[in-house]
Amino acid sequence: MLVGVFGYAQREDIFSDWRPNSDTQGVRYVGSKACLDCHKAQAPQLNTPMGQALEVAPDCRIVTARGKLTFKNGPYTYELARQHNSVVYTISDGAKSISKPILYCFGQGHVGQTYLFRHNDILYETRVSYFEKLRKLDFTIGHQPAVPTSLEDALGRAIGGDEPQQCFGCHTTGAVHGLELKLDQLNAGVGCEACHGPGEKHLIAAKTSNAANPTNSRKLAALEIFNPGKLSAHDLTQSFCGTCHTGFEQAMLQPGQGGINNIRFQPYRMFNSRGHNADDARLGCVACHNPHDKLEKDAAYYDPKCLACHLTKPSDSKTTRRNADACPVSTKQCVTCHMPRVELPGMHASFTDHWIRIARPGDPTPR
Ligand code: HEC
Ligand code: HEC
Ligand code: HEC
Ligand code: HEC
Ligand code: HEC
Numbered sequence: 001m002l003v004g005v006f007g008y009a010q011r012e013d014i015f016s017d018w019r020p021n022s023d024t025q026g027v028r029y030v031g032s033k034a035c036l037d038c039h040k041a042q043a044p045q046l047n048t049p050m051g052q053a054l055e056v057a058p059d060c061r062i063v064t065a066r067g068k069l070t071f072k073n074g075p076y077t078y079e080l081a082r083q084h085n086s087v088v089y090t091i092s093d094g095a096k097s098i099s100k101p102i103l104y105c106f107g108q109g110h111v112g113q114t115y116l117f118r119h120n121d122i123l124y125e126t127r128v129s130y131f132e133k134l135r136k137l138d139f140t141i142g143h144q145p146a147v148p149t150s151l152e153d154a155l156g157r158a159i160g161g162d163e164p165q166q167c168f169g170c171h172t173t174g175a176v177h178g179l180e181l182k183l184d185q186l187n188a189g190v191g192c193e194a195c196h197g198p199g200e201k202h203l204i205a206a207k208t209s210n211a212a213n214p215t216n217s218r219k220l221a222a223l224e225i226f227n228p229g230k231l232s233a234h235d236l237t238q239s240f241c242g243t244c245h246t247g248f249e250q251a252m253l254q255p256g257q258g259g260i261n262n263i264r265f266q267p268y269r270m271f272n273s274r275g276h277n278a279d280d281a282r283l284g285c286v287a288c289h290n291p292h293d294k295l296e297k298d299a300a301y302y303d304p305k306c307l308a309c310h311l312t313k314p315s316d317s318k319t320t321r322r323n324a325d326a327c328p329v330s331t332k333q334c335v336t337c338h339m340p341r342v343e344l345p346g347m348h349a350s351f352t353d354h355w356i357r358i359a360r361p362g363d364p365t366p367r
């Protein structure tokens with residue numbers, strides 16, 4: 001649903017400037033489970049929507065839980081059903097029908113799920129998707145609701161050019177190496193190594209214990225893996241999380257991505273926000289989101305994040321750290337008014353606007 005551009009320079013040391021999908025230069029991915037032996041604190045990441053941004057069929061929980069999903073469009077009937085060891089997508093026009101086994105289920109969060117299958121050796125996106133709010137199938141974003149003229153047209157959209165690299169680059173781990181797509185090496189979802197780079201050398205270094213000098217062996221292990229915590233807040237936000245969530249530069253390169261849909265490009269939206277585009281760790285993505293845990297839904301959780309810079313009351317005096325103006329209206333629940341939720345047509349879901357601002361009722365959403 002989103003289109004991204006990967007184009008990071010290759011480096012001699014892949015960990016000096018790692019970005020998701022950088023060329024691994026032969027260093028292998030080991031899979032998230034191997035990391036948990038030593039890093040249990042980060043284990044909740046694997047159960048987040050990001051950690052499960054893709055499932056390999058037939059292990060698709062939504063379809064398994066629903067059993068069978070159906071949809072009707074003109075003469076066409078769509079069915080998505082779990083059948084023994086596969087998930088089958090069937091379209092019928094009453095006389096003829098086509099059935100295809102689903103290969104991948106994309107998306108796990110609050111919006112919904114889209115399915116990929118192969119037809120004539122090309123990857124296709126299903127014309128219908130599951131939407132959580134409707135609890136049923138409807139048109140996939142970007143697909144024309146006009147009634148197709150043939151059963152084949154009714155199937156979905158061929159994913160052409162370098163689009164498969166982009167889809168799998170954002171929703172999986174270890175399948176994209178630079179510009180190359182290697183589906184046989186895919187780890188489902190955004191796992192540890194999507195953000196930290198392939199773990200093979202780190203694992204070897206960490207397991208080679210040096211009893212004589214344990215500090216030194218820890219240091220060596222740390223060199224063989226990427227820690228995004230070492231990036232500046234600007235790079236972490238715009239070019240690291242922004243690889244998949246769409247940073248400012250990527251948004252500028254995307255024709256047709258202007259308009260309201262860029263609500264989903266959080267790094268880009270925040271960059272546009274007056275007072276909030278600075279290279280300041282109090283505003284990087286990880287200031288508000290722990291990448292290893294689930295999304296916090298309680299608005300009060302975010303208040304201290306805002307109050308790290310903003311005064312609580314207009315009568316408070318400014319300090320070097322807290323020097324941004326106070327709100328004349330409220331001392332709490334900041335995000336409910338200043339990061340309003342915006343409904344996107346056709347997505348059957350609302351998104352949080354990261355363009356922090358004074359949003360008065362009736363004001364248009366900035367684009
Ligand atoms: C055998 C134990 C072990 C395993 C398995 C392991 N690590 Fe580590 N990891 C370490 C040690 C030791 C360090 C060194 C730093 C420390 O002790 O805090 C470290 C440090 C890190 C750091 C911080 C690096 C830095 O620059 O500060 C990251 C990120 C990391 N590991 C990720 C991973 C990932 C991802 C995996 C799975 C691919 C993994 N680790 C598997 C032992 C392990
Ligand atoms: C490799 C691509 C990739 C990278 C890098 C990435 N994300 Fe994500 N993220 C995703 C995808 C895909 C989803 C959607 C998952 C879904 O709902 O199926 C997502 C979802 C999320 C969510 C919403 C979770 C929810 O419960 O709905 C948050 C918050 C988030 N990411 C934060 C971050 C932060 C912070 C960073 C940087 C530290 C980051 N992401 C880096 C791909 C990525
Ligand atoms: C540039 C990275 C990128 C590409 C390319 C991309 N996605 Fe996503 N996708 C994301 C992110 C990030 C989110 C979650 C952000 C949000 O909440 O809007 C997401 C969300 C989704 C969701 C909704 C999941 C939910 O939260 O319920 C679906 C379905 C989805 N993508 C399918 C696809 C499919 C299919 C493709 C390829 C045809 C694709 N995406 C390509 C990054 C990407
Ligand atoms: C979406 C990207 C993303 C994913 C996926 C991810 N991490 Fe991280 N990880 C980060 C970021 C960003 C930091 C730096 C956080 C900071 O400095 O606040 C980090 C830091 C770390 C550290 C260093 C912790 C410290 O206290 O310095 C370890 C260890 C680590 N991650 C392990 C893992 C493991 C294990 C997994 C998989 C279970 C994982 N990470 C998945 C983004 C990610
Ligand atoms: C100042 C705090 C703050 C910062 C910084 C921040 N976010 Fe958010 N984010 C939020 C809040 C609040 C929500 C809504 C939580 C809820 O669902 O109640 C949210 C929700 C999200 C979601 C879920 C989808 C949605 O639209 O609700 C994604 C994805 C996300 N943020 C990604 C990011 C990324 C990527 C960055 C870095 C550019 C980032 N956020 C920086 C506060 C922040």
Ligand code: HEC
Pocket residue numbers: 274275276280282283302305306307308309310323324325334335338339356357358
């Ligand atoms: C890194 C510091 C920092 C953080 C964190 C921060 N702000 Fe700001 N904010 C500023 C600065 C600087 C300005 C611009 C001038 C001023 O108010 O002093 C500003 C301006 C604003 C404005 C006025 C915008 C306009 O268009 O006039 C609002 C509203 C606002 N912030 C709300 C928030 C909310 C809500 C949060 C938390 C979700 C937050 N800020 C987090 C520094 C910050």
Ligand code: HEC
Pocket residue numbers: 303306307310312324325326327328329330331332333334335336337338358
């Ligand atoms: C009930 C909605 C609401 C909540 C909750 C709220 N604000 Fe506001 N805020 C407003 C409105 C409306 C304005 C514009 C007031 C005006 O211009 O008369 C405003 C103005 C601001 C400004 C601009 C002040 C200036 O002098 O230009 C900042 C900064 C700000 N709020 C920050 C915050 C922070 C931080 C919080 C949480 C502690 C917060 N707001 C909570 C509605 C709210």
